[in-house]
Amino acid sequence: MSIDQFSFSANSITGESTLIYQDYARQVQKTKGIKIINFGIGQPDLPTFKRIREAAKKALDEGFTAYTSAYGIDELRQKIADYLSSKYDKVKKEEVIVTPGAKTALYLAFLLYINPGDEVILFDPSFYSYAEVVKMLGGVPVYVKMKFNESTGFSLNLSDVESKITKRTKMIVLNNPHNPTGMVFDPIEIEKLMQIAKERNVILLSDEIYDYFIYEGKMKSVLEDPEWRDYVIYVNGFSKTFSMTGWRLGYVVAKENVIKKMAALAANIYTCPTSFAQKGAIEAFNAFDEVKEMIALFKRRRDVMYEELKKIKGIQVYKSSGAFYMFPYVGEVLRKSNLSVKDFSLKLIEEKGVTTIPGEVFPLEVGKEFIRLSFAVNEDDIREGIKRMKEFIEMLMTP
Ligand code: PLP
Secondary structure, three states: OOOOOOOHHHHOOOOOOOHHHHHHHHHHHHHHOOOOEEOOOOOOOOOOOHHHHHHHHHHHHOOOOOOOOOOOOHHHHHHHHHHHHHHOOOOOHHHEEEEOHHHHHHHHHHHHHOOOOOEEEEEEOOOHHHHHHHHHOOOEEEEEEOEEEOOOEEEOOHHHHHHHOOOOEEEEEEEOOOOOOOOOOOHHHHHHHHHHHHHOOOEEEEEOOOOOOEOOOOOOOHHHOOOHHHOEEEEEEOOOOOOOHHHOOEEEEOOHHHHHHHHHHHHHHOOOOOHHHHHHHHHHOOOHHHHHHHHHHHHHHHHHHHHHHHOOOOOEOOOOOEOOEEOOEOHHHHHHHOOOHHHHHHHHHHHHOEEOEEHHHOOOOHHHHEEEEEOOOOHHHHHHHHHHHHHHHHHHHOO
16 A cells, blocks of 8 residues: 555545645745735635634633533524524524534535535536535536626526436535626525425535625525425535634534434544634624724725726626625636636736636636636735726737
């Protein structure tokens, strides 16, 4: 047995994470000395709100440092349940498990249901980690291409979802608001998707981690359905709303029996989420004024980014309504310059010091003609970065 002979699961990881583009930018900064403008960032640029940090510090000082229950601490589970119950259908504490980040929540959900050969319907494009974990467990991602409209953005393409459901379909994965497109999907579409999942007996795994980042319109949550316990696994977390990415705290809501099974998996994988971080998260429920301020700031930044991107000839941009991403279409530039979207992003870093994420990071096909830009960046940098991007694209488009 060689030390380089890895498992099937390890070898199934094929995609790229967004991090390599930021690493490359760091390298370019060192060698060329230009200021990097980073639109590749997938987290709010503000520190975690003070009251949350203080609560975690207090917990540390008081010695709250031992293992907790695999479910997370009761007080936090109760806060989550109360918060969701105030917005949606009633959720009980026993229907919540706190996890180390939303990624772990998603992992537990996939691990709980996927057997080798099971199919999981994913929208194309989607957050890269869904497909990787499905493949890691021997499952088969089945992609539904979202429909693109130049002025309104993306929609879910529900007829295609229906036609792709087979006897082997275990799950449909929904992410709303959506990474990377910045869409908040039409509530009627979400309702129809919920109906399809129920009628066809498929689990609906709904990742609503950007649910506070809504700039226009109304978001429909799957937890609004009083029958959610029959078919929904709901995932959310503290990373984005409270700018707590490094704290690693997420959660799952599902019917009690499902949560019990997840806790059994959790106890054997990571024991429990970090004790004092959970105490900070309890305080997060008192930080909605700070969150609202952050959202207002992000809305202004989105508007600036949209107006600046519109000035670039050769790309198509719609105004995103949620999360903190813009996802412009660059297909024409790619054809004219004979570049893949990955090479486009790498060249943009190299020549102008601007980091974007090529859409191909978000599988499978659709993203190959789009780039993702995060507007979790200050306004001056947004203006400067888009100005540099404009110069770059003009250069590529000049015969
Ligand atoms: N789900 C989506 C759609 C995301 O974009 C991210 C992070 O980028 C996550 C889940 C992971 O969140 P966490 O940091 O809580 O693991």
